[in-house]
Amino acid sequence: MASKKISRLGYGKxxxxxxxxDAKGRQPRYTVMDVYTEEITHxxxxxxxxxxxxxxxxxxxxxxxxxxxILQKLNSLxxxxxxxxxxxxxxxxxxxxxxxxxxxxxxxxxxxxxxxLKGEEVTEIFDDEGVTNAFAAFVxxxxxxxxxxxxxxxxxxxxxxxxxxCCDALLEIDGxxxxxxxxxxxxxxxxxxxxxxxxxxxxxxxxxxMIEEAMWGKGIGKLPKIDGLMVVSVKKDGKLDVAVREDxxxxxxxxxxxxxxxxxxxxxxxGIK
Numbered sequence: 001m002a003s004k005k006i007s008r009l010g011y012g013k014x015x016x017x018x019x020x021x022d023a024k025g026r027q028p029r030y031t032v033m034d035v036y037t038e039e040i041t042h043x044x045x046x047x048x049x050x051x052x053x054x055x056x057x058x059x060x061x062x063x064x065x066x067x068x069x070i071l072q073k074l075n076s077l078x079x080x081x082x083x084x085x086x087x088x089x090x091x092x093x094x095x096x097x098x099x100x101x102x103x104x105x106x107x108x109x110x111x112x113x114x115x116x117l118k119g120e121e122v123t124e125i126f127d128d129e130g131v132t133n134a135f136a137a138f139v140x141x142x143x144x145x146x147x148x149x150x151x152x153x154x155x156x157x158x159x160x161x162x163x164x165x166c167c168d169a170l171l172e173i174d175g176x177x178x179x180x181x182x183x184x185x186x187x188x189x190x191x192x193x194x195x196x197x198x199x200x201x202x203x204x205x206x207x208x209x210m211i212e213e214a215m216w217g218k219g220i221g222k223l224p225k226i227d228g229l230m231v232v233s234v235k236k237d238g239k240l241d242v243a244v245r246e247d248x249x250x251x252x253x254x255x256x257x258x259x260x261x262x263x264x265x266x267x268x269x270x271g272i273k
Contacts, residue, residue, distance in 0.1 A: 006155045006166065009035070010213055019155040019166045030164035032157055043157065046165035046205040046255070053262050054198055106184035109134045109234060110168070113182055116142070117152045117169060130236025134184055137240040141232065147171035147178075150224065156209040159216075161259055167206040176227040178244070179207050183233045193241035194233040200243075201258060203229040204251030211252065 007018045016033045023029040028042035105128060112135045115122050151170035157163075169180040181203055185194040207226050214223040228246040235241075245251060 004153075006153060008155060010157060011159060011216075015157065015159070017155050017157045017164065019164070021166075030155070030157070032164065041162070043162050043164045046163060046202055049163060049205070049258060049262060050198055050202055050255075053258050053265070054201070105131050105134070105236060109138075109184050110182060113138055113168075114153055117149050133238035134234040134236055137234045137238050138182070138232070141234075141240050141242075145173060147173045150177065154210075156206050156213070158205075158209040158212055160212055161208075161256060163205065163209070163259070165202075165206050165209065167203070167210075170226075171230070172224075177224045178228045178230040179203055179210070179226050179248075180230040180232060183231055184235065185233065186235060187239075193243070194235055195231050195241060195243045199231045200229055200245050200251050201255050203231070204248070204253070205255035205258075207248050208252030208255055 005018065005020050005022070007016060009015065010017050014035055016035055018031040018033075020027070020029055020031070029045055029048075030043050031040060032043060033040045108128065108131045112122055112131070116135075116139070148171065149169065150172055151167075153166060153168065154170070155164065155166045157165075167179055168182050171178050171180050181199060183194060183199060185191070185196070187194045190196075207229065210223055211226070226248050228244050229248060229251055231243045233241045233243075
């Protein structure tokens with residue numbers, strides 16, 4: 001999740017690939033322009049494709065948020081106080097508040113980590129304790145792990161499969177190169193560490209695009225062999241968890257399978273209509 005607009009030339013300087021993290025509504029987040037023909041396309045992002053095909057259990061999550069809000073309200077009521085319809089209506093908004101607060105906090109944490117990895121002075125102080133805790137957890141992990149930073153916030157594009165994305169970092173740790181994503185997802189009953197399997201499919205999409213360009217398009221500089229995919233989960237309570245998969249090609253193939261499922265669904269829906 002880049003905090004600033006990114007633009008680079010790729011595929012042998014044939015394509016200009018841009019990522020606009022501030023895109024709103026129907027504005028395109030990714031733009032690819034052929035430098036020679038000036039043809040412009042707006043490929044879908046990796047996370048958009050995953051959200052369309054692999055729907056998370058948002059209903060269950062929302063119900064959990066509603067239950068927690070109701071229980072908190074009940075615990076705060078006096079013995080003779082009733083639970084009102086206004087209380088229920090307020091509790092129904094719990095998941096929306098949680099989602100919006102989480103997105104805002106996540107963007108702040110990503111911006112701080114991005115600046116830190118680029119060697120920029122981190123002077124901005126947020127009055128959000130959760131952001132402070134999450135960033136402090138990252139700094140401690142970084143100090144203990146001492147990774148070599150090979151790349152930060154790189155926009156990628158697959159010319160073959162027509163999708164784009166922005167990966168957080170490429171790190172070398174103990175001689176191995178990891179394509180890394182920072183996550184600020186809160187822990188849940190399904191994912192106690194805030195890490196979901198879909199996150200590795202997302203990283204597989206990024207890895208597949210990078211490998212494709214390095215092989216066929218003379219791109220992403222001299223890309224080293226990616227040894228693994230790493231998810232670093234930094235949470236507002238100051239806890240940090242790390243999960244790794246080293247079957248990079250398999251994860252990249254799984255993402256391509258997701259694209260195939262997406263295309264199958266679209267084709268079938270059009271046939272039914």
